[in-house]
Amino acid sequence: MTTTTRVTLTCALSAALLTGVAAPAATAAPAGHHHGHPGHSARAIPFTAAEVTAQDDGTYEVTWKAPGVREVAVRANGRTVATGGSTGKVTVSGLPAADRQWFDLVPGRGERLRLADRLIALDGTVNFRDAGGYRTEGGQWVRMGAVYRTDSLDRLTDADLAKLKRLGISVDYDLRTASERASAPDRVPAGARYVVADVLGADSPVFALPTTAAEAAQMMIDGEKTMVSGENAKAAYSTVFSGLVRDADGVLYHCTAGKDRTGWASAALLTALGVPRETVMKDYLASNEYRAEANAAALAAMPAAQAAVYKPMLDVRAEYLNSGFAEVQDAYGSFARYEKKALGLDARELRRLKADLLVG
Numbered sequence: 001m002t003t004t005t006r007v008t009l010t011c012a013l014s015a016a017l018l019t020g021v022a023a024p025a026a027t028a029a030p031a032g033h034h035h036g037h038p039g040h041s042a043r044a045i046p047f048t049a050a051e052v053t054a055q056d057d058g059t060y061e062v063t064w065k066a067p068g069v070r071e072v073a074v075r076a077n078g079r080t081v082a083t084g085g086s087t088g089k090v091t092v093s094g095l096p097a098a099d100r101q102w103f104d105l106v107p108g109r110g111e112r113l114r115l116a117d118r119l120i121a122l123d124g125t126v127n128f129r130d131a132g133g134y135r136t137e138g139g140q141w142v143r144m145g146a147v148y149r150t151d152s153l154d155r156l157t158d159a160d161l162a163k164l165k166r167l168g169i170s171v172d173y174d175l176r177t178a179s180e181r182a183s184a185p186d187r188v189p190a191g192a193r194y195v196v197a198d199v200l201g202a203d204s205p206v207f208a209l210p211t212t213a214a215e216a217a218q219m220m221i222d223g224e225k226t227m228v229s230g231e232n233a234k235a236a237y238s239t240v241f242s243g244l245v246r247d248a249d250g251v252l253y254h255c256t257a258g259k260d261r262t263g264w265a266s267a268a269l270l271t272a273l274g275v276p277r278e279t280v281m282k283d284y285l286a287s288n289e290y291r292a293e294a295n296a297a298a299l300a301a302m303p304a305a306q307a308a309v310y311k312p313m314l315d316v317r318a319e320y321l322n323s324g325f326a327e328v329q330d331a332y333g334s335f336a337r338y339e340k341k342a343l344g345l346d347a348r349e350l351r352r353l354k355a356d357l358l359v360g
Contacts, residue, residue: 043110043111043360044110044111044139044360045110045111045112045113045139045140045141045359045360046066046067046068046069046107046109046110046111047064047065047066047105047107047113047135047141048065048066048067048135048139049063049064049065049135050062050063050064050065050066050105050113050115051063051064051115051133052101052103052115052116052117052118053117054101054117054119054121055091058093059091059092059093060091060092060093060095060101060103060117061089061090061091061092062074062082062088062089062090062091062092062103062105062115063088063089063090064084064087064088064105064113065086065087066086066087066105066107066110067086068086069085069086069107069108069109069110070085070086070108071083071084071085071107071108072084072085072086072088072105072106072107072108073105073106074088074090074092074103074104074105074106075103075104075105075106076092076095076101076102076103076104077095077096081095081103099163099166099167100116100117100120100145100167101116101117102114102115102116102145103115103116111359111360113141113359113360114143114144114145114359115133115144116130116133116144116145118130118133118144118286119290120148120150120163120164120167122156122157122160122163122164123155123156123157123159123160124153124154124155124156124157124160124187125150125151125152125153125155125156125160125258126151126290126291126293126294127149127150127151127257127258127259127287127290127291128148128149128150128151128252128258129148129149129150129286129290130144130145130147130148131146131147131148131149131266131269131270131283132144132145132146132147132357134270134275134279134283135275135279136273136274136275136276136358137274137275137276138274139360140274140358140359140360141358141359141360142270142273142275142357142358143357143358143359145167145168146248146249146250146251146356146357147244147248147251147252147269147357148169148251148252148253149252149253149254149258149262149265149266150252150253150254150258150262151254151255151256151257151258151259151262151291152176152180152184152186152254152255152256152257152258153172153186153187153188153254154184154185154186154187155187156187160187161187161188161189161190162189164188164189164192165189165190165191165192167250168249168250169188169189169192169250169252170191170192170193170247170249170250170251171192171193171194171195171243171247171250171251171252172186172188172192172193172194172195172252172253172254173195173197173239173240173243173251173252173253173254174186174194174195174196174197174198174253174254175197175198175199175236175240175253175254175255175261175262175265176198176199176254176255176256176261177198177200177201178198180255180256181196184256192250195239195243197235197236197237197239197240197253198232198236199227199230199232199233199236199237199255199261200226200230200232200233200261201232201235201236209309210309210313211309212309213308213309213311213312215309216309216310216311216312216313217312217317217319219313220260220312220313220315220317220320221319221320221323222323223260224260224264224320224321224323224324224327225323225324225326225327227260227261227264227324228264228324228327228328228331228338228342229327229331229342234342234343237264237265237268237342237343238342238343238344240253240265241268241269241272241343241344241345241353242344242349244269244353244357245345245349245352245353248353248356248357253265257287257291257314258287258290258291259287259291259316260316260320263284263287263316263321264321264324266280266283266284267280267283267284267321267324267325268338268343270283271335272335272339272343272345272350272353273353273354273357273358274354274358277325280321281318281321284316284321285316285317285318287316288315288316291314295311295314295315298310298314299311299314
């Protein structure tokens, strides 16, 4: 392993932390600022699926499904940029540069849906993304532009910080251990509140390094359970969720790679909001895509045999997240009881969270 690639094992929850791997420069995607809190309408949002994806050439692919709707207008910057029927896939080009580019999908009947590309392109991160933009089982949508998840923030540039300030980031929940925070302290936008919510804490003894890929994968599976039942984990996630209940706008939470401790935070949030499990899993597994280049660089710096052992610790895998949900069932009996007993969310607070973060 080269001296510039340092992989730290704190425990199974975060077995391979890429504290010495420089984040590759993210492609700057034009984007637009979220213009305040959208109103909550009694009309239903007819879209069953919709997504905005920024392309490398500066264009945007917008896709949607709205059964029963005859026409959908795609609007950006106050003008219609494309139209289609109940199912559509369009490429939009020629939009002016912006921090984030927002699109309104306006159906012929029903409520409009406001979306942007999920990735926030920054020079100092690779896995900074919007936690919203997903449909719930009840047909509402988790609004975008409110809650964000990310990898470490120690490499943010001044331009990155200015961009996050313009995007309205107001609080940063740091899920990392004391040693991680000391070796790679966060950079946060001016005026943003910094909150330590250490998921591992006293639950993070140093383990011997795994010697096989199977051992490494089992460590990740066991570690996910600790994020559900560990005392430090419960306290940390309770801190995050109580903050979300008070004010969910401009919130971000992160660990080092933005995939394990952060992944469970998002999985718990989306599940609490009523997002179906398969969608929660899709969001969790997306870290493999966003971290692909950084992970490949880390593995390439190791001897092949060592890389084979470390790869499961750099991955996110369905069996890892599933072990967390299995622990919820085993330890609490249901996710509703986990919300109350571990996250400290009572019925009133859960209603408030949904009222703030769901539209439609």
